[in-house]
Amino acid sequence: MKILGISAFYHDSAAALIDNGEIVSAAQEERFTRKKHDPSFPSNAVKFCLEYAGLSIDELDAVAFYDKPLLKFERLLETYYAFAPKGLRSFLTAMPVWLKEKMFLKRLINEELVKLGYSKKKKIKLLFPEHHLSHAASAYYPSPYNKAAILTVDGVGEWATASICSGEGKDISILREMRFPHSLGLLYSAFTYFLGFRVNSGEYKLMGLAPYGNPTSPDIQKYEQTILAELVDLKEDGSVWLNQDYFDYATGLKMVNESKWEALFGIKKREPEDPLEAQHCNLGLAIQNVTEQIVLKMAAEAKRLTGADYLCLAGGVALNCVSNGKLQKSGIFKDIFIQPAAGDAGGALGAAQAAYHIYFGCERNVTWTGDALRGSYLGPTFSDLDVELTAKRYKANYKAFDNFDELSSEVAGILAQGNVVGWVQGRMEFGPRALGARSILGDPRNAEMQKKLNLKIKYRESFRPFAPSVLAEECADFFDYDGISPYMLLVHPVADRLRKPTPPNYGSMDLREKLYYERSELPSITHIDYSARIQTVHKATNPRYYNLIEAFKKQTGCPVIVNTSFNVRGEPIVCTPDDAYRCFMRTEMDYLVVGNFLFDKRQQPEWMEKDNWKEEFVLD
Structure with missing residues (x-):
């Protein structure tokens, strides 16, 4: 059974191909177009995946897209309704795009596949697993574990911003979800923005900046207390409630209310290329510490719910290597496996695997040592x-x-x-x-x-x-x-x-x-x-x-x-x-x-x- 997975239209578009459960090829569209985080339909990546496997589109059994666009549209409408009249400008900006393109995504995907040679002689199933299920599948199915807890954490999918799942054999069960607008990924991105880096690409810079903060400075404790008192209500199970008075991402065109953040932390928003000062480093360390605290609580809850010895991680927050190291050292689980393409690109692979094991019900047989990704060397080669x-x-x-x-x-x-x-x-x-x-x-x-x-x-x-x-x-x-x-x-x-x-x-x-x-x-x-x-x-x-x-x-x-x-x-x-x-x-x-x-x-x-x-x- 041959299944093509696709992620597209938000950022980090990608394609992945599996054949009878084996990962054959996977690549991000940006590598071909030379546009970083390219969100467009991954035509080049799809071509590569098919050519590497020696297949035409007509030979596929299914194409799986990594989320459910209608659920995402529902979230958009309900969010604007809940916050009305706030967010009118953002609503007027977003609606034409949704109505023209994303509402009719099934048709758009079919049109793109026709451009790539789909003749429709054989009707190919077009499947839409949920965003966080795609993340969970991308981490669990290639892992070396027959049973594992699965933790996915990112900005937002359709409604979910984090999930705890259980993986056993071919099955994945969703046990808990955290829902928009409350999101650890968006919280971290908000600090990325406030400290002068680009959202969806600068989060790793914030992670690298954090250790330059002075851990003995009283500012660190003050910032952490402020975050947890004013911005975030952190529950014992790792779920968070974000005070939307300070954020603008739900209905606006920016991540945060800048004037309120400046008053809260006593720091001016840093602009890109501005000098980095001690206060920026200290604030970076504070949010990194809070992030690690939240991830550890989420992992402990995943352990409590599943009783599993092992943990699989995916979602953009799983690219926070410092947090991953602390989680591994914590001993909550015997070991952890992290999907190397943990962000939206990896959703393409997860969508294909979810289709194979969950929709088609194909068994999962762990025959590999290490993991099934072969070092993640899944892209094009050369002669x-x-x-x-x-x-x-x-x-x-x-x-x-x-x-x-x-x-x-x-x-x-x-x-x-x-x-x-x-x-x-x-x-x-x-x-x-x-x-x-x-x-x-x-x-x-x-x-x-x-x-x-x-x-x-x-x-x-x-x-x-x-x-x-x-x-x-x-x-x-x-x-x-x-x-x-x-x-x-x-x-x-x-x-x-x-x-x-x-x-x-x-x-x-x-x-x-x-x-x-x-x-x-x-x-x-x-x-x-x-x-x-x-x-x-x-x-x-x-x-x-x-x-x-x-x-x-x-x-x-x-x-x-x-x-x-x-x-x-x-x-x-x-x-x-x-x-x-x-x-x-x-x-x-x-x-x-x-x-x-x-x-x-x-x-x-x-x-x-x-x-x-x-x-x-x-x-x-």
Whole structure:
């Protein structure tokens, strides 16, 4: 049975294909269109998924869309009615779009499928599982567990903003739901907005900023108390009630009532690109602490309701790696599995899996070790010919290798000399993290690497941390964690033996002083609070990346390298060799490796479009 899953029309559109329950392919539309968080119908992603499987649309048994648009429309109408006459401007803006497009989504999807070759000779079922069921399915069905609690937390689906489910065998039962307008995801996004970052793309910046807050400052406790007294009524089961007097997202065009927030916290709303000050960092730490408190309470309630030993996580809030690490350390569950494409993109996969197991009633047989996502390498790949044609197009110079061990050894030496390397191998990752298939790499021992990567390669805020990729077998030697983290979704401390002491006044230093104080023997991957967002690299799922890190260890004694996504700020992660070469030439990257080909920046022809990306991509 062949089922195509689709998510679209809000943000992070994607497509995924399963065949008799096996995940064949999945990709986000942004990687093809080069528009970050592209919400449009994922025509390119659908084409790829079908081509990779060697199928036409007419051979599909079903197409599953990741939510129920009519329920979402119902929520919209009821919300405007409940808040009337407030929100008239927003209502007049939203209604034409809904009436023209989203009310008739079934027809629109059919029209898009016809454009892609659907002849209607065979009637394909078009299914609409609920948004949070799609999230739950995306986390539970690929997990290694036969029975698990499932926690999904995001901004909002149709009505639900969080859910607790039970997964057992092929079945998922929804046990609890939290409903709009009360939402942990929207609460976190409101602080993202107030602190000057873009909603739906800047939440991870807020997470990265939070550790720069001074945990000993009385402001932290004051902010947390204010949040819990004025903005959020937190119940013991983790459910929240948000005071809508302070928020504008339900009926307005902004996230918050800015004047009320400024009066509440005594801070002016930060505008994008404004300097980051101690008060911003402290407020960021306060909301991160509150978020972790809420997630832990939700998880405890999931444990109470299900009695399960294991937990599966999905929804945008499941991308909060710091919260995930605290949850794992809490011991509420024996272990947790987090869907790597936890946001709306992953809903495409979950919709297909929900259709297969729930609608069609097909059994679930866990035959895999680890999980069924195969490292999340589910996207497009390329051939040597593709690389050669790209090189010809740009008159590029390269060195080709017949032996991958020789290439790995040479690149390991290049990294050890302090160079930055773009690394493109095999199938592209599904989800927001680069996992060694579309990555930019560096030496974690190099104290200048974080600064160089942020300011000269990624062109982004200097406070942003970088993740370590570590050989899975050696994780416990370098981090306070002895499990696996293949999807870079867990934050744990750097091992004590690697840490360097900080001065007594460290907490009161400003952001810039903290940023460039060397905190460990691996300074470029050690965040301000001695933490790291770990990726464990496994030979079974990414042998080439594993081989490179092994070669780096042989030369340096260090089985860890810096890994960040292959893109500049505001650009989607690269997909093709052409994308990679263009990004390589637009930045101050030193080397590029695509498949078996090594490009040295010093040997490339002059690039005439060096700064064009700043106009091409909207800064996130």
